[in-house]
Amino acid sequence: MSGHATFEPQNKYVKWFEDRLPILGLVHSSLVAFQTPRNLNYWWTFGGILFMFLMIQIITGVILAMHYIPHETLAFDSTEHILRNVNYGWLIRYMHANGASMFFFAVYIHMFRGFYYGSFKGPREGLWILGVIIYNLMMAAGFLGYVLPWGQMSFWAATVITNLFSAFPIIGEPIVHWLWGGYSVGQPTLNRFYSFHYLVPMILFVFVILHVWALHVVGNNNPTGISVKSKQDTLPFHPFYTIKDAYAIVAFLLIFVWFVFFNPNQLGHPDNYIPANPMVTPPHIVPEWYFLPFYAILRAVPDKLGGVLLMFGALAMLAVMPWLDRSKARSLTYRPIMAVFFWLFVIDALFLGWLGSQPAEGIYVIMSRLATAYYFLHFLIIMPLVSTFEKPRPRPESIMQSVLDKAGDASPAKEA
Ligand code: HEM
Numbered sequence: 001m002s003g004h005a006t007f008e009p010q011n012k013y014v015k016w017f018e019d020r021l022p023i024l025g026l027v028h029s030s031l032v033a034f035q036t037p038r039n040l041n042y043w044w045t046f047g048g049i050l051f052m053f054l055m056i057q058i059i060t061g062v063i064l065a066m067h068y069i070p071h072e073t074l075a076f077d078s079t080e081h082i083l084r085n086v087n088y089g090w091l092i093r094y095m096h097a098n099g100a101s102m103f104f105f106a107v108y109i110h111m112f113r114g115f116y117y118g119s120f121k122g123p124r125e126g127l128w129i130l131g132v133i134i135y136n137l138m139m140a141a142g143f144l145g146y147v148l149p150w151g152q153m154s155f156w157a158a159t160v161i162t163n164l165f166s167a168f169p170i171i172g173e174p175i176v177h178w179l180w181g182g183y184s185v186g187q188p189t190l191n192r193f194y195s196f197h198y199l200v201p202m203i204l205f206v207f208v209i210l211h212v213w214a215l216h217v218v219g220n221n222n223p224t225g226i227s228v229k230s231k232q233d234t235l236p237f238h239p240f241y242t243i244k245d246a247y248a249i250v251a252f253l254l255i256f257v258w259f260v261f262f263n264p265n266q267l268g269h270p271d272n273y274i275p276a277n278p279m280v281t282p283p284h285i286v287p288e289w290y291f292l293p294f295y296a297i298l299r300a301v302p303d304k305l306g307g308v309l310l311m312f313g314a315l316a317m318l319a320v321m322p323w324l325d326r327s328k329a330r331s332l333t334y335r336p337i338m339a340v341f342f343w344l345f346v347i348d349a350l351f352l353g354w355l356g357s358q359p360a361e362g363i364y365v366i367m368s369r370l371a372t373a374y375y376f377l378h379f380l381i382i383m384p385l386v387s388t389f390e391k392p393r394p395r396p397e398s399i400m401q402s403v404l405d406k407a408g409d410a411s412p413a414k415e416a
Helices: 012-020 023-031 042-065 075-084 089-117 125-147 152-167 172-180 187-218 237-262 289-300 304-324 336-356 362-389 399-410
Strands: 035-037 234-236
Touching (some): 035 237, 042 187, 042 237, 075 089, 089 125, 089 237, 089 289, 089 336, 125 187, 125 289, 125 304, 152 172, 172 187, 234 237, 289 304, 289 336, 336 362
16 A cells, blocks of 8 residues: 555554654655655666665674774784684675675766756755765775775775875875874774774765755655656655665665675785785786776876875866756756767766776876866866756656656557
């Protein structure tokens, strides 16, 4: 049955509880009766998928923490011990490592969905910015976690990334030593990274609650980008979207378990199975795949400070997007010119990712510069200009109308 508009306790115990702490009513209004546009497609299931991965990461992470030892002489071995000796340790560790990759894969789809359908635009700017904060926290958690197994890539990634701060004049060097807790990446660094790797997801969790709260204030966008105008445009979240989300979650889990059970090291770097050695620098220090586009931007500039500023600038672009696109139409379905630029941007982002995995020399540097220039061009020139001059195609009058139009297209009556 579809959800009632208000929560009605079914027995006296629930009523007693609800009169004192109306938490079930809150859950009911957020996840059962919540009015959701009736035309959401599968791209809208990724919020739920992300929430599931957040849970998987927290649960597996807490279990790993029971066996992991944050000490430079024991960290690597304790990770191996988890894989080999702890009951189902291999499963927990591979779920956590591959879960991080899946989490990023899902968040990129979630973000690009927002780009395409204009979910970042008013009145959802706050929701979007909370998303950008979450994304940054995810990157922090991913980076901190990658250091913990204390393999070669862990050690050298920590060295490269913390060293970025040394690019800032005067304060740079003291900041780096302060981050390290010494004069090189070592025991104090590992210990504090462990502490922060535990803390950051807790902060992230709080921001996810705020994110979902903000969503419930402004409501979902939808593939047409048209605002909800009447009750006809919406459906209660349960059962219509609970079942759709559940289906998508199961489908996505199949990809996840394929990695966990059949190819658990595919997404990692083999060098991380070599214990950290400060005396041997790996020939190519590469971060995890989800950082690669930003890594390419960082290395595109010969100047270290310039590279760092550009990389942070690239992230800042996401936060100011709501004010760069001025079109009245949200969804790119009705903006054919901007839709072409959207796909060019997707190609540019993928290309940057590939460049990030290549050595920073010769033709790769030149291509990285071009792709970086295009990245900024997209946000700073193309978005404002196209949104000002492109005349959107006519949009349906309402969400309900768009659904009826689609149904009409497929009906035999229309074909006859
Ligand atoms: C842990 C990470 C995240 C979780 C658990 C999460 C959760 C959700 C959920 C449950 C929804 C509603 C369902 C849906 O639209 O898919 C949603 C919507 C949304 N999220 Fe996220 N999110 C996360 C990260 C992000 C990030 C990184 C961004 C952007 C930078 C973002 C931007 C948005 C926007 C704009 C919406 C509204 C979409 C619409 O209605 O069209 N989220 N999020």
